[in-house]
Amino acid sequence: MLNQIIFGYFAVTMISLALIVITRKNIMHSIVYMLILFFHIAGLYLFLNAEFLAAIQIIVYAGAIMVLFLFVIMLLNLREELRKSRFAITWPIGAIFVVLSAVMIIISVFGNRFANVGNVKISDIEKVGHTVAVGKLLFVEYLFPFEVASLILLVAIVGAIVLAKKEIK
Amino acid sequence: MLNEPGTYLPVGYLPILIFLGFSFVFGLGSLVFGLLLRPRRPYAEKLSPYESGIAPEGEPRQKFSVKYYIIAILFVVFDVEAVFLYPWAVAFDMIGLYGFVEMVLFIFILVIGYVYAWRKEAFVWD
Amino acid sequence: MQVPDLIPVVPEILMTILVLSLLVIDLFIKQKEYIAVYTVVGSLLVIISVFYCTGVTFKGMFVADSYSIFFKMIFLINVIFAAIISVEYLKKRASLYGEYYVLLVFATIGMMIMASAGNLIVLYLGLELMALSTYVLAGIIRTDGLSTEAAVKYFLLGAFSSAILLYGISLLYGITGSLDIREIGLYIAKEGIINNKLLLLGLVFFITSFGFKIAAAPFHMWTPDVYHGAPTSITAFMSVGPKAAAFAIFGRVFMIVFPALSGSWVNLLIPIAILTMAVGNIVALAQTNIKRMLAYSSIAHAGYALLGIIAASNEGLSAMMNYMLIYLFMNVGAFILVIMLNNQAKVGDSIHDYRGLSKSNPLAAFLMLIIMFSLTGIPPTAGFMGKLYLFMAVVNAGYGWLAVVAVIFSAISAFYYLRIVMFMFMNESIEEVKLSLVDVNGLLLIIVVFMVLFIGVNPQPFVELARLAIL
Numbered sequence: 001m002l003n004q005i006i007f008g009y010f011a012v013t014m015i016s017l018a019l020i021v022i023t024r025k026n027i028m029h030s031i032v033y034m035l036i037l038f039f040h041i042a043g044l045y046l047f048l049n050a051e052f053l054a055a056i057q058i059i060v061y062a063g064a065i066m067v068l069f070l071f072v073i074m075l076l077n078l079r080e081e082l083r084k085s086r087f088a089i090t091w092p093i094g095a096i097f098v099v100l101s102a103v104m105i106i107i108s109v110f111g112n113r114f115a116n117v118g119n120v121k122i123s124d125i126e127k128v129g130h131t132v133a134v135g136k137l138l139f140v141e142y143l144f145p146f147e148v149a150s151l152i153l154l155v156a157i158v159g160a161i162v163l164a165k166k167e168i169k
Numbered sequence: 170m171l172n173e174p175g176t177y178l179p180v181g182y183l184p185i186l187i188f189l190g191f192s193f194v195f196g197l198g199s200l201v202f203g204l205l206l207r208p209r210r211p212y213a214e215k216l217s218p219y220e221s222g223i224a225p226e227g228e229p230r231q232k233f234s235v236k237y238y239i240i241a242i243l244f245v246v247f248d249v250e251a252v253f254l255y256p257w258a259v260a261f262d263m264i265g266l267y268g269f270v271e272m273v274l275f276i277f278i279l280v281i282g283y284v285y286a287w288r289k290e291a292f293v294w295d
Numbered sequence: 296m297q298v299p300d301l302i303p304v305v306p307e308i309l310m311t312i313l314v315l316s317l318l319v320i321d322l323f324i325k326q327k328e329y330i331a332v333y334t335v336v337g338s339l340l341v342i343i344s345v346f347y348c349t350g351v352t353f354k355g356m357f358v359a360d361s362y363s364i365f366f367k368m369i370f371l372i373n374v375i376f377a378a379i380i381s382v383e384y385l386k387k388r389a390s391l392y393g394e395y396y397v398l399l400v401f402a403t404i405g406m407m408i409m410a411s412a413g414n415l416i417v418l419y420l421g422l423e424l425m426a427l428s429t430y431v432l433a434g435i436i437r438t439d440g441l442s443t444e445a446a447v448k449y450f451l452l453g454a455f456s457s458a459i460l461l462y463g464i465s466l467l468y469g470i471t472g473s474l475d476i477r478e479i480g481l482y483i484a485k486e487g488i489i490n491n492k493l494l495l496l497g498l499v500f501f502i503t504s505f506g507f508k509i510a511a512a513p514f515h516m517w518t519p520d521v522y523h524g525a526p527t528s529i530t531a532f533m534s535v536g537p538k539a540a541a542f543a544i545f546g547r548v549f550m551i552v553f554p555a556l557s558g559s560w561v562n563l564l565i566p567i568a569i570l571t572m573a574v575g576n577i578v579a580l581a582q583t584n585i586k587r588m589l590a591y592s593s594i595a596h597a598g599y600a601l602l603g604i605i606a607a608s609n610e611g612l613s614a615m616m617n618y619m620l621i622y623l624f625m626n627v628g629a630f631i632l633v634i635m636l637n638n639q640a641k642v643g644d645s646i647h648d649y650r651g652l653s654k655s656n657p658l659a660a661f662l663m664l665i666i667m668f669s670l671t672g673i674p675p676t677a678g679f680m681g682k683l684y685l686f687m688a689v690v691n692a693g694y695g696w697l698a699v700v701a702v703i704f705s706a707i708s709a710f711y712y713l714r715i716v717m718f719m720f721m722n723e724s725i726e727e728v729k730l731s732l733v734d735v736n737g738l739l740l741i742i743v744v745f746m747v748l749f750i751g752v753n754p755q756p757f758v759e760l761a762r763l764a765i766l
Binding site: 002003046047048049051052056059060063064065067068071072074075122129131132134135136138139140143146147149150151153154156157158160161164165166 | 253
């Protein structure tokens with residue numbers, strides 16, 4: 001019962017925060033609400049027994065990616081946006097699609113069934129700690145995706161320099 | 170019982186919850202308390218920003234240079250790299266040499282990115 | 296811990312070595328043309344290695360079977376063509392960066408990983424590697440507003456479709472408890488959960504995001520603007536590569552994960568395919584910019600190739616693969632001529648620039664004629680053979696009426712393809728355009744047209760190769 005209440009709190013808060021983020025006129029306010037949203041996501045990870053992910057959520061998202069967001073917004077200097085209407089004229093169409101998708105998802109959720117619990121059970125994670133469990137899985141089972149991830153990071157470096165450097169040597 | 174999905178309670182984090190609650194109450198409480206106690210006698214000069222000195226001019230928000238963006242994205246990339254290092258270090262005694270070689274490869278690829286960024290003068294400010 | 300078998304990944308490892316060395320070489324040399332040459336030579340070597348490196352490794356995460364080999368061949372030929380046609384084009388625009396080739400190769404590695412993905416995580420990472428590189432490539436001419444706009448539009452919509460794919464993957468994982476494509480398929484068959492609503496929702500998400508990547512209507516909105524705004528050489532690259540890669544995962548995921556649900560997804564894909572052919576062919580009629588016209592034509596061709604998936608059979612898959620190979624040649628051919636006109640006379644973007652081309656350069660006009668015939672699907676060109684096999688597959692699967700619809704849309708496509716032929720041969724030019732075929736692009740154009748005719752007359756070896764490549 002306690003778990004349901006906690007999950008309910010996180011779910012309702014996260015959805016409301018997400019709605020607040022996309023409806024703010026001042027984009028800086030959106031960012032602050034998004035920061036709170038990130039912390040709630042981290043909290044939810046905690047209750048899913050994913051401590052490592054919770055920490056990453058705060059370090060990478062609330063720390064690094066938030067800074068990136070802020071820089072991009074400062075870069076754009078969106079003073080005009082404050083005077084404009086909050087939504088594009090097409091928003092009713094978007095709203096219809098969102099409602100329809102939500103109905104579709106809600107209907108589908110009743111077909112929910114749980115598969116076999118994966119190879120790594122909660123009790124195992126409790127025994128060794130979540131970080132070790134992630135480490136073992138990442139570096140033994142998922143080593144190929146791990147190496148591909150390094151290539152993606154490299155593309156990010158190259159892409160940022162190609163697109164944003166004033167003069168490419 | 171622990172294996173049932175959705176029944177896990179991170180009891181070890183209870184102190185953090187208490188801490189969060191306390192800081193929330195303290196922060197909000199001191200604001201509310203101050204609001205109740207302090208006298209309020211506003212007048213035009215007091216309400217204007219920068220009570221002493223020069224009157225503010227122009228917009229407070231200024232356009233940032235795109236240079237910050239490059240620094241920020243490089244920071245994110247190497248931040249993520251550091252994040253990968255953490256579980257690797259913690260689980261090192263279980264993955265041993267195998268994991269070591271993997272990580273060397275991973276870092277090697279990113280070091281090439283680093284050298285690239287360096288030579289392209291991504292770290293030079295002007 | 297056992298060291299995984301690395302033989303199947305050798306082509307990807309070689310490509311990674313190629314891309315890393317390109318990145319380092321770029322730092323030290325000034326003549327960026329050499330980087331293009333190095334890219335071409337390296338990719339040629341990798342093509343050879345592709346045929347010798349087969350097997351399943353990383354516990355089923357990476358599958359180098361004949362299916363993936365066929366697609367890798369397409370991707371590597373595509374990157375070679377793209378590298379060759381880019382040199383002059385970029386030099387004319389003072390945007391000849393070494394990074395351009397680095398990103399081309401990165402995108403190709405992503406596609407190769409996608410084609411070989413046996414695990415949904417690997418599939419997603421391959422897709423992201425490909426997509427991120429192509430977003431940057433679309434905006435690489437930074438002084439051009441259209442190019443930047445194309446990059447931003449492509450990025451925003453692409454990120455959205457990736458998110459939808461991730462949602463679909465997470466639903467599949469939640470229902471089946473596995474990320475391995477083969478295991479998920481077996482689990483669905485064993486448990487008999489083909490009517491599970493959540494599974495169907497996952498299926499819809501997969502169709503949406505893959506549909507975005509192949510530019511199928513109604514997920515095609517980004518295509519005209521992006522293809523129009525991106526540098527022409529990149530348009531040529533990404534109208535084949537990412538599309539073929541998306542078809543590769545389309546085929547693999549739907550034939551292995553969802554074969555039990557084929558009744559459902561065929562019913563979903565049929566309207567999508569019809570709509571795609573309709574939008575592509577009908578809107579292309581109204582275009583006067585040749586890049587936009589080819590963008591809509593690319594949408595239409597995605598519609599035809601979807602018929603191969605709808606057939607839900609090995610015959611359909613091999614027809615789809617064969618069509619992708621043929622589309623590679625004819626599409627690149629069309630873009631080479633656009634690029635050559637661009638390089639040599641600063642024209643070629645408007646279809647009116649092709650008026651009277653047969654007078655100034657009869658050979659170029661003739662080569663373009665063959666390519667336009669092939670895109671329309673007129674024998675004896677390869678385009679005809681590709682469509683023939685696709686329509687046969689769809690008829691054999693019991694959708695004869697769908698083949699009839701596709702033939703009607705092919706006939707409509709003749710209007711806009713043959714309009715260019717008409718301009719070239721029957722109209723007087725507005726201003727004289729000098730076009731010389733004596734350079735590397737011209738040579739490539741001749742090779743491509745030769746291939747189009749060769750496959751058209753003698754399709755058997757390619758069909759056999761594709762037929763070997765069944766899943």
